[in-house]
Amino acid sequence: MxxxxxxxxxxxxxxxxxxxxxxxxxxxxxxxxxxxxxxxxxxxxxxxxxxxxxxxxxxxxxxxxxxxxxxxxxxxxxxxxxxxxxxxxxxxxxxxxxxxxxxxxxxxxxxxxxxxxxxxxxxxxxxxxSEKPQIKRTIVTPNWNESIYASRQYVEETVDGKRDNTLIDARAAIRYRGETEPLDRIAGHIPGALNFDWEQLKENGVYRLDNQLQEQLGQLVGDKQEVTVYCGSGVTATPLYAMLAHHGYENIRLYVGSYSDWVSKVDAPVGVIKPQ
CATH class of the missing domain: 3.40.250.10 (Rhodanese-like domain)
Structure with missing residues (x-):
């Protein structure tokens, strides 16, 4: 870990x-x-x-x-x-x-x-x-790690089959399938994405670190070379990113713009799963 x-x-x-x-x-x-x-x-x-x-x-x-x-x-x-x-x-x-x-x-x-x-x-x-702390200002020169950031172009290249990268949608399954969409322009998911609801990472309001979750993540990611996680807005995908990182998975990216950015482009393709 x-x-x-x-x-x-x-x-x-x-x-x-x-x-x-x-x-x-x-x-x-x-x-x-x-x-x-x-x-x-x-x-x-x-x-x-x-x-x-x-x-x-x-x-x-x-x-x-x-x-x-x-x-x-x-x-x-x-x-x-x-x-x-x-x-x-x-x-x-x-x-x-x-x-x-x-x-x-x-x-x-x-x-x-x-x-x-x-x-x-x-x-x-x-x-x-309750006191506001007196913080001594510092000088920070970040060492930006672009390898964990997925741009829209990166995701587009994934959808087009130009990258060996697996997309994982961290939203609820009902939104992933396209049955409902309370926030974004159109319901569905980025084509080709798998689904893993981030709420599954928790039990009684606390993040899980048990063996069963580790097995679930293993089944989800397996031997995939690269994984990019996203959600609706780039917030609730971060727990999934963090949990994968905690369990030692590498080559993970976050699509910060996520689905709300994806569907902002009118002609962006969207996947839906229709009921059987």
């Missing part, structure tokens, strides 16, 4: 920089409010909409910020590439995994996702306060 996920029992609080990634898709200000009320001592807050996406850009519902904006985020957060970093949210959510993936993309090699959520952190006695 590559130990992407880390548990409270393995943590010395003072050895890590902390990032609070709490967010709610139903209430976009909830994460900020929770952070202001209480957070891990000295943790910075990274907001999905404000920090981990560029909502003014094209490329799906949650486009990746420009690299300059990400560098600014790292520097004002007081990070260095060799820091040990823990990202947490409410547990079993896709927000810490999105933040973690961005750290991987930028070349932070010692970043981890906390399995437990904030309430478990509190109960475990990790130092908590």
């Amino acid at each position: 590559s130990y992407v996920f880390i548990s409270l029992e393995n943590i010395d609080h003072a050895s890590y920089k902390w990032i609070d990634a709490r967010f709610s898709l139903k209430d976009p200000v909830e994460g900020k409010r929770k952070y202001e009320e209480a957070h891990v001592k000295n943790a910075v807050h990274w907001d999905l909409n404000d920090d981990l996406s560029n909502l003014h850009d094209s490329g799906g519902r949650q486009p990746l910020p420009q690299k300059e904006a990400l560098v600014e985020l790292f520097e004002r957060s007081g990070l260095a590439l060799d820091d040990q970093i823990i990202v947490y949210d409410d547990g079993g959510s896709p927000f810490a995994t999105r933040a973690w993936w961005i750290l991987q993309y930028a070349g932070f090699k010692q970043a981890y996702i906390l399995l437990e959520g904030f309430e478990e952190l509190k109960a475990a006695g990790i130092p908590i306060d």
